[in-house]
Amino acid sequence: MRITTMLIIIITVLLTVVLMQNTEPVRFTILFGTFYVSKLAALLTFGVVAFILGVLVGRPKKARSIAGSYPQDKDDDDDSDTLSDEDREYISHP
DSSP states (O other): OOHHHHHHHHHHHHHHHHHHHOOSEEEEEETTEEEEEEHHHHHHHHHHHHHHHHHHHHSOOOOOOOTTSSOSTHHHHOOSOOOOHHHHHHHHOO
């Protein structure tokens, strides 16, 4: 078994134990409303939201190009054979 798989299993077991130990109701006051939710539901909700935010923030960014920094049209006309005959002869001989 891989180390990462073992770590995921251990973290999942520990998270499950912590969630199951915290089932009593907790009072939440948001703006003008007060409501009671079990700690289990609150911890699970905040954990899922934190995971989703972590994935969104941690993903690689797309490379951005600055408009007008390099003309795109010139690539089509570019001659890829820029070596002179002397250079080709030098490269071909060891």
